[in-house]
Each structure stands twice: as structure tokens, then as C-alpha cells.
Amino acid sequence: MPESRTSAANGAVNGAQGHGEPVTFLEAIKQAIFEEMERDPAVVLLGEDVGVYGGAFKTSEGLLERFGWERVIDTPISESAIIGAACGMSYLGLRPIAEMQFIDFIACCFNQLTNFVAKGHYLWNAPAPIVVRGPSGGGVHGGPFHSANPEMYFVHTPGLKVVYPSTPYDAKGLLKAAIRDNNPVLFFEHKFLYRRIKEVLPAGDYTVPLGKAIVRREGKHLTIVSYAAMMHTALEAAEALAKEGIEAEVIDLRTLLPLDEETILESVKKTNRCLVVHEDTKTGGIAGEIAAILCEKAFGYLDGPLMRVTALDTPVPYAPPLEEHFLPNAKKIFAAAKELARY
Amino acid sequence: MKTDPNKDHLGKDPAGKDLTRQQYLDLYYYMRLNRAVEDTMVKLFRQNKIVGGLYSSLGQEAISVGTAYALEKKDWLAPMIRNIGALLVKGVPPRDIFTQHMAKYTSPTLGKDGTSHFGDLDNLHIVSPISMLGDLIPVMTGVAMAGRYLGQKIVAMTWIGDGGSSTGVFHEGLNFAAVQKAPFVLILENNQWAYSTPVKRQVPIENLADRAKAYGIASYIVDGNDVVAVYRTAKEAVDRARAGDGPILIEAKTMRMRGHAQHDPAEYVPKDMFEHWKQRDPIEQYEKFLLEKKLLNAATKKELEQKMEALLNKDRDFAEASPMPPPELAEKGVYCTGDDCHKIAAQWERDKSEVMPPKSNIAAVWKVAAFGTGKGSGGKNAPIHFGDTAAAEEQKDNAAELSPKAPAKVVRNGAAKTTKVPAGKARR
Numbered sequence: 021m022p023e024s025r026t027s028a029a030n031g032a033v034n035g036a037q038g039h040g041e042p043v044t045f046l047e048a049i050k051q052a053i054f055e056e057m058e059r060d061p062a063v064v065l066l067g068e069d070v071g072v073y074g075g076a077f078k079t080s081e082g083l084l085e086r087f088g089w090e091r092v093i094d095t096p097i098s099e100s101a102i103i104g105a106a107c108g109m110s111y112l113g114l115r116p117i118a119e120m121q122f123i124d125f126i127a128c129c130f131n132q133l134t135n136f137v138a139k140g141h142y143l144w145n146a147p148a149p150i151v152v153r154g155p156s157g158g159g160v161h162g163g164p165f166h167s168a169n170p171e172m173y174f175v176h177t178p179g180l181k182v183v184y185p186s187t188p189y190d191a192k193g194l195l196k197a198a199i200r201d202n203n204p205v206l207f208f209e210h211k212f213l214y215r216r217i218k219e220v221l222p223a224g225d226y227t228v229p230l231g232k233a234i235v236r237r238e239g240k241h242l243t244i245v246s247y248a249a250m251m252h253t254a255l256e257a258a259e260a261l262a263k264e265g266i267e268a269e270v271i272d273l274r275t276l277l278p279l280d281e282e283t284i285l286e287s288v289k290k291t292n293r294c295l296v297v298h299e300d301t302k303t304g305g306i307a308g309e310i311a312a313i314l315c316e317k318a319f320g321y322l323d324g325p326l327m328r329v330t331a332l333d334t335p336v337p338y339a340p341p342l343e344e345h346f347l348p349n350a351k352k353i354f355a356a357a358k359e360l361a362r363y
Numbered sequence: 364m365k366t367d368p369n370k371d372h373l374g375k376d377p378a379g380k381d382l383t384r385q386q387y388l389d390l391y392y393y394m395r396l397n398r399a400v401e402d403t404m405v406k407l408f409r410q411n412k413i414v415g416g417l418y419s420s421l422g423q424e425a426i427s428v429g430t431a432y433a434l435e436k437k438d439w440l441a442p443m444i445r446n447i448g449a450l451l452v453k454g455v456p457p458r459d460i461f462t463q464h465m466a467k468y469t470s471p472t473l474g475k476d477g478t479s480h481f482g483d484l485d486n487l488h489i490v491s492p493i494s495m496l497g498d499l500i501p502v503m504t505g506v507a508m509a510g511r512y513l514g515q516k517i518v519a520m521t522w523i524g525d526g527g528s529s530t531g532v533f534h535e536g537l538n539f540a541a542v543q544k545a546p547f548v549l550i551l552e553n554n555q556w557a558y559s560t561p562v563k564r565q566v567p568i569e570n571l572a573d574r575a576k577a578y579g580i581a582s583y584i585v586d587g588n589d590v591v592a593v594y595r596t597a598k599e600a601v602d603r604a605r606a607g608d609g610p611i612l613i614e615a616k617t618m619r620m621r622g623h624a625q626h627d628p629a630e631y632v633p634k635d636m637f638e639h640w641k642q643r644d645p646i647e648q649y650e651k652f653l654l655e656k657k658l659l660n661a662a663t664k665k666e667l668e669q670k671m672e673a674l675l676n677k678d679r680d681f682a683e684a685s686p687m688p689p690p691e692l693a694e695k696g697v698y699c700t701g702d703d704c705h706k707i708a709a710q711w712e713r714d715k716s717e718v719m720p721p722k723s724n725i726a727a728v729w730k731v732a733a734f735g736t737g738k739g740s741g742g743k744n745a746p747i748h749f750g751d752t753a754a755a756e757e758q759k760d761n762a763a764e765l766s767p768k769a770p771a772k773v774v775r776n777g778a779a780k781t782t783k784v785p786a787g788k789a790r791r
Binding site for chain 1: 484498510512543697705710711715
């Protein structure tokens, strides 16, 4: 049974027709920001160390030199000010990209996002076309404050959109779509994927629509729903399951809010079994929401219980043995899928 | 900056010196209208026609009116809940305020929110407030930055209370505005009470304007019950912000003459404190001044009152006759659906090519000593390093250039004073 977290680390998963050299997830993000800033002077970038330093993960390297101080704005360590200012800028028609140096720090501007930004369109007809992006997720021994998956706080907030891609192709296409969207979009970038995964990207401009999941692997015995880094782990488990004659269909959610219920329901109506895998902690994770949707809309199709493989309900621990125990892996997914397939 | 001690107190101001008669009368009209709108709403509240809470700005009208009156039409403001006067000055009709409070379908938010929680991005340039105080400070900083970026030469203004000045986002926002030198004016209404907590139990300093020093920005203190002093101070601040002096903090000292909201009888306020401030009612004081200076006479006053009454009757009737929103409306409008919903386009008032490669400018766009210039590093090849210490000479020049410009101006207790506080020092 393979132990590594991704099997797709060296190849494309979506089979897109590309050209040239394969690029990393990080490079895909960088390309998206660069190309959007090049295309539209209303796009500006602000965040901690995004300018001179080029961002903690170098996603904005070279942007200051190309676009100047007015468009690439180094900020103080003030997440509420970053989000507030981005929102204010958007009211005059700009499309700011606000970077959280690590997505864990988004908790510092929770009020600004959930009470001000998210409610504006509903309450007073004020769209706020901003993107809040940042590196998220564990598996890199970043410890409890640099490894979080805080997506569900925001999935519970009407008015926001929440995107969490798993491939370089999607990262670039979804980020471009997010920048062009008229709503506030939170864009989570799993840092485990940043340099571990490469893909050849198409030449020229393309977007990937928000709110659309994708079937990464077809199968008939059960459906595994996942996203971000865990999508790769789920694919790895699916390969192992295939050797035992169990064909798992793997769905990559890509956008968590709005959730693409249709793709999930369509698959589960075919396979009659559903396993949700996420790196977020268990209680209140999106697996619970998907379970509820299946009960409401596909109860008669289910041959077994909805199962979930998630991180533990604890903070993300630092020591490698602890973090490995905390995180889901292909082995855990394999075991859960085998159990589910018996129904 | 020149300060004339006689200039700032209305009782000593030579009439017509720098306000036209119409401007004097405008200030009077809007203060009267502010109070009349709220009086009307108190009646509506007692008739159970107001759905939620009602927050009074009694005694604070001079601040809302005097500050907003200093703005130009293209400028942006974001009120707090008590800044009804600022909304009126900016062009909001009383009917919007009535329908908001009565949760009517005809209100700017269609009944989705109440009070002064509404805005207008397209025409009046008003950003809606929320109940979490301080959040508007970085938001209006962003408005100011975007305006500058687009070449619009606008100023953004918002208000905060003595209470709200203790929030973290107050600090984050004002600091960011300062380091960005954003054209932003923050009015700190010190009405001495945050709900039931007196200012002395919130903040261990006498003048909240002193907080400006921490951000290296200019500040003023003004008698918040003197509408002419408020206007003049705000005008000066707005002009300076527009000219590129960076954000400015104005502390307006006043007194909240009612409880936190209608439900609160404010029994925690000493009676003599109310008595003291009642003698200093901003409208009564100003009316007396106008009559003395013959800027207003009985006939003009009556004409103005009739105009106001007709407007209020019409707007109140409209609000009362308006329907409540249909229940299904609750489901609508969470997301902007795209161009069919909002066509978002920035209004460029500078040549776009200035911000696009290859014209994008990596030289700093506003001057911050030793920042972005590479000066002091001695390296022509390092145009954007900012870690270097400025040469001593350069720092000296900078201090000399900046320090004497902005003394904090104190206008209170019937006499204007200039303190020694060099509020402009370290202003960047």
C-alpha cells in the first residue's frame, strides 16, 4: 500500500492539452496574477511582503518591477486593514487581490470578511469584487499556526465564494475566474502542492468556472469526493482499490461555495456509495454538509452510510509523527473505501 | 499653518469673513433638518412604527453637518449610526431614513437592514456602515487609495466614537492610511459615553486626538457643538488631505444627550452633566449667533421651517404608506450574478497607460523618506530597496520640511488655542 500523499506529483491529472514545459502550482498562481494585472489595470495586489520581497512563497516575484508601487502594495501586518482597504478599493471599480501571508492569519480579519465584505451585496447592493488568497494546509510541518484549513468558517458565510484547487491548471484558471468575478472570493492554495506538482498549461488565456466540480477518475463502485491536496491522495487510494477490483469514482470539488451538488448527486446515483475525504478537521467539515445533501436528495440511492476520512478534531500538531497521525492518508482512505464497498 | 484665535469660535467670528450667507444658512438648515428628522422618528417610534432601535444624535448635529458640509460632491463618506446629518448634507432625502427605520420595501436596502445602514456607490458615494465599529476606517482608506490611483482627487471621510477608537481595526486602519498617505479624514466624535461607559474608563488620556501622534498624522481638536468651527476645521482637513498631506484626525468634543438608543434612559449620566451641555446646545447657540449677526431673521426662519415641515410631512407620509417587503425577497441578492447585475468599471481620470507596463513607475508615488528611492544604499542598481538607513542629512531635511506645518488646533470653551503639539511631525 503506497504511503505518499500524492501520486500525481509529477504529472497532469486533468489531461489538458498543453504546450511547453510543465509548471508548478506556484508558477500557475504567479502566471494568473501576472496575466490578469497585465490585462486589466483595475487589478492590484496588496499584502504583507508582496512587493519588494515578492511574497513569502514568491508568488508575486517580479510584479513590483513590472507594475509599480501603486499596483503592488506592501502593507503593514494588519489583516483587517488589508481586507478593509481591498473592499474599499473595489467600491471604486478596482479588483484587488489581497494576500494572506499564510491563510491561518485570515482569522485576524474574520469580522471584516464575514460582517462587512460578505453582506454588502445582499444588504445594500454593493458588490465587492475582491480575491483573498493565501497558502493553506498541512503536511509540511508548519505547526499549528501555519497549516490550517479554515475554509469552513467561510463556507458558512453567505455572500462569499470559496475556491480550493488541486492542480496547476485549475489554480490558474480558477484564480483568473475569481479575479473577474463580481463577488468576494476566498482562494485557498494548498502549500503542499506548491512545488510538488507540475503540469503543462495551455497557451493563452483560459478560465475555469467557479462552482463546478470535476470527475477526476471514473468508477462504478463508490464515489470519493475530495478537494485540494487530498484529491491526489484519494486518487492514489483509488489506484490501489482498482487492483482489488474496486473502481472508485473521484470527484474534485474545486469550489466549496457554491457547492456543485449536481456533480456529486449524479455520481452517487450511479455508484450508490459515497466517501468524503478532506484535510480539514472532521466536525463541521464539508463531509457533514455533503452527507446532509445526500440524505435530502439521494437517500433512496444509498446502499451504505456516508463515510468520511478527515483530519482529527485537534489543532494541527508540529512533530512529524503527530502530524502524520493527524492527517488523512491513502491507507486510511483505502480502508474506509473497502469497508464502504462491502455494503 | 496660520492660526487666528478669533477665527474659529463662532461668537467671535466676523460674519461673512469666509463663509457666504448661504453657507451659514445651509449649516443651520441641515442641523435643523437633522433634529427634525429625528424628532419625527421619535414620534414614529412611540407609535410602534419603527421596527428596531432608534439612535439619537441629539446634541451632536453640528459635527455631522459641519464635517460633511466640507466635502465636495465627488467625495466619499461612510457614516456611523448617529450621522443622519451627514447623510442629509450629502443628499439623502429624509424619506430614505424613515423607510429604513420602518423596514419598508421602498427603503434603500428594501428592508434588508435598518437605520443609517445603507449606501450608494454610484451617485452619492456613500458607504454603508455596519455595527462593528472601526471597520470603516480601513474601508475608507481603500476608497481613498483607489481614488488616488484612478486620478479622481477625492477625499474619503468617516466617523468614529470615543468608544470605537479602542478597537483594533481603528489602529490597523489609521496606521495603514498614514503609511499610505491616503486622502482620508477621520472624525472622532467624543460624546463622552460608549453606551454606559464614560470615556475616562475607556481611555487613559485626556484628548483622543493625541492618538494621531502614534500614526505620525496631523490632528485637530474642535468644539463639536460649534458648527462653524467644525466646518472650518473639517474644510481645512479635507483641503489638506486632498492636497496630499495624508490622513487627518479631528476630535470633536461633544455630549450624547440621550441614552445609547431609545430603550436606554441613560440614568448613569450625572444630571448636572446633562444640564451643563444643555446650555451649549449646538442649534440654539448657532441660531442665537445668526440672529445677532443678522444672517437670519424671523421671516427667513419661518420660511425655512415651513419648507422643512412640508418636506418631512411628505416623506413621512410616503414612508408610512409604503409596503413591507415581500417575504421571498429574503432569498435574493446574496451574490452579484455578473454584468447583468452590476457592470463594474473604474472611472479613470488619469491615463491608464501610466499604470501599465512599460510605463508603470517603480519610483515611489508619494514621498516617504528613504523609502523606495534607494538613497542611502549608494546603489543605483538597487532602486527599490528600503532597508537602508537614510543619510543623517536627509533625515534632517525631512524633519525640517514636515514639522512646523500642522500644530494641533484646539477650539473649545469659547476660545481657540494653539497647543505646542507638532502634530505634523513625522507626518509622511
